[in-house]
Amino acid sequence: MSRTSVIPFGPQHAAFLEPFHLKLQVEEEVVVGAEMSFGYNHRGMEYAMAQDFKRTQFLCERVCGICSFHHSSAYVQTMERLFGIEAPERAKLVRMIMMEAQRLTSHLLALGHIAETVGYENMFMQFFREREEVMTLVNRISGGRVHYSMNAIGGIRKDVTYEGLKDIGETMDRLEPRLLDLRSIVRKDRTLRKRLIGVGVLSKEAAFDWCTVGPTSRGSGLPHDIRLTGFDGYGVNGVKFRPIYYDEGDCYARTMVRMDEVIQSVDLIRQGINLMRDGPFLNAVKGNPPAADAYGRVEAPRGELMYWVRGKNEVQLDRIKLRTPALVNVPAVSAMIKGARVADVGPITVSVDPCICCTDR
Amino acid sequence: MREDAATRSPWILHFDTGSCNGCDLEVWALLTPRYDVERFGMVNKANPKHADILLITGPVTKKSEQRLINLYNQTPDPKLVIACGDCASNGVPFLDCYNVCMGVDKVIPVDLYVPGCSCRPEAIMDAVVKGIGMWKKKVEEADR
Numbered sequence A: 001m002s003r004t005s006v007i008p009f010g011p012q013h014a015a016f017l018e019p020f021h022l023k024l025q026v027e028e029e030v031v032v033g034a035e036m037s038f039g040y041n042h043r044g045m046e047y048a049m050a051q052d053f054k055r056t057q058f059l060c061e062r063v064c065g066i067c068s069f070h071h072s073s074a075y076v077q078t079m080e081r082l083f084g085i086e087a088p089e090r091a092k093l094v095r096m097i098m099m100e101a102q103r104l105t106s107h108l109l110a111l112g113h114i115a116e117t118v119g120y121e122n123m124f125m126q127f128f129r130e131r132e133e134v135m136t137l138v139n140r141i142s143g144g145r146v147h148y149s150m151n152a153i154g155g156i157r158k159d160v161t162y163e164g165l166k167d168i169g170e171t172m173d174r175l176e177p178r179l180l181d182l183r184s185i186v187r188k189d190r191t192l193r194k195r196l197i198g199v200g201v202l203s204k205e206a207a208f209d210w211c212t213v214g215p216t217s218r219g220s221g222l223p224h225d226i227r228l229t230g231f232d233g234y235g236v237n238g239v240k241f242r243p244i245y246y247d248e249g250d251c252y253a254r255t256m257v258r259m260d261e262v263i264q265s266v267d268l269i270r271q272g273i274n275l276m277r278d279g280p281f282l283n284a285v286k287g288n289p290p291a292a293d294a295y296g297r298v299e300a301p302r303g304e305l306m307y308w309v310r311g312k313n314e315v316q317l318d319r320i321k322l323r324t325p326a327l328v329n330v331p332a333v334s335a336m337i338k339g340a341r342v343a344d345v346g347p348i349t350v351s352v353d354p355c356i357c358c359t360d361r
Numbered sequence B: 001m002r003e004d005a006a007t008r009s010p011w012i013l014h015f016d017t018g019s020c021n022g023c024d025l026e027v028w029a030l031l032t033p034r035y036d037v038e039r040f041g042m043v044n045k046a047n048p049k050h051a052d053i054l055l056i057t058g059p060v061t062k063k064s065e066q067r068l069i070n071l072y073n074q075t076p077d078p079k080l081v082i083a084c085g086d087c088a089s090n091g092v093p094f095l096d097c098y099n100v101c102m103g104v105d106k107v108i109p110v111d112l113y114v115p116g117c118s119c120r121p122e123a124i125m126d127a128v129v130k131g132i133g134m135w136k137k138k139v140e141e142a143d144r
Helices: A045-049 A053-063 A068-083 A089-117 A121-142 A162-188 A190-196 A204-209 A251-275 A325-336 A342-351 A356-360 B002-008 B022-031 B062-074 B121-143
Strands: A004-009 A021-027 A030-037 A293-300 A303-311 A317-323 B012-016 B053-057 B080-084 B112-114
Touching (some): A021 A342, A030 A325, A045 A053, A045 A317, A053 A068, A053 A317, A068 A089, A068 A293, A068 A303, A089 A121, A089 A162, A089 A251, A089 A342, A121 B022, A162 A190, A190 A251, A204 A325, A251 A342, A325 A342, A325 A356, B012 B022, B012 B062, B022 B053, B022 B080, B022 B121, B053 B062, B080 B121, B112 B121
Parallel strands (some): B053 B080, B080 B112
Antiparallel strands (some): A021 A030
């Protein structure tokens, strides 16, 4: 008869980038239960963001540094609906290109993180080497490596030049063969396969019940992607897009979803550049947000990101509410790690790509 | 002898006290091929008892305040604290938020501040290289 003991993980731990606390109940090597506690990152963003609707378009990027542009895109899209205006097509395409570029950085980070967690340092370095290529690219385009501050309510603040677009295209040409190489490594490599296949299985039904979104749900066979329905940019002029999903539901499936989406993002960026036409890029808004409510959704790297805003005819907003993908994905970890071994807790937690600054806000 | 050996490879402890992950990722970018801070002998260690330099990001939320103090106390002397980013330096993007302590220096003593939101890897590297000099002095003083 084995006794249940408790192993604490975090708030400061080698496997996690961010502070969150995980209490594992283990019987010998097997995890029988888990308790999570959050709040180490809670800064009171929703309160701060309701103070000034114009400054919020920059503050909302500070919710999360990994998906900052998705946050600001979701916010400006919501505000556009609230004001009842439409962003010009060029602005939508620029947003789409930058969102996909950020998805590249985020997914390469997640892939590198999982490689590092299973102890494959070499692979981690390779993913981060390619990630730096994208980081320097977005730095050249927007002027910032993490926070782009390119969005404005009604479009984008500054147009992307012809040289900038050419630069994006050339970087994608350089990047694609290397990413394909990395994909073939992830597909064939024995270390990753042995460590990830069959680990942390989340069935299709469980994924549905836990309301998972993004790569976590697509790894469990739910082809649910907001890029098909939510964000305006992917609709313009017919950007070709099909969600990627795997049926296995284990850590490896989630990793492969991310790996394939990286290649897909390169393709979407190319499509965006090809569809780009000269034209206006900003429909500026005047006045304060009306006393009504609106919501907007985008597909952030971790899944569906939703903003809901209610104005009150003043500079302040009555209420702003954001539902972040990590908030719904992280609790699903407790379903995945039941019955797993202690050594697999790291890879399982990292495979949903937890983002605590999004979760706590 | 000790100062020579010690200053050759200061080990880093990185702790996130509520930042947006921007600076954290730049700290990670430091450890990876492009910036490769390991050539100065720096290795990211998750254990405070092995660490010499604390890289702290984030404006220090009320909940992580006590954890930061614990980590600081567990790190052996001489140690160096670097506040990475604007919010770690003075908490500015989150001014008047109800749950933040407005900067690392309100909680523990800070030796170096890195500006920028988010701070660039070059800036962190600059701070870290300056920090090695300061840390060397601290080791010398401790030995005297």
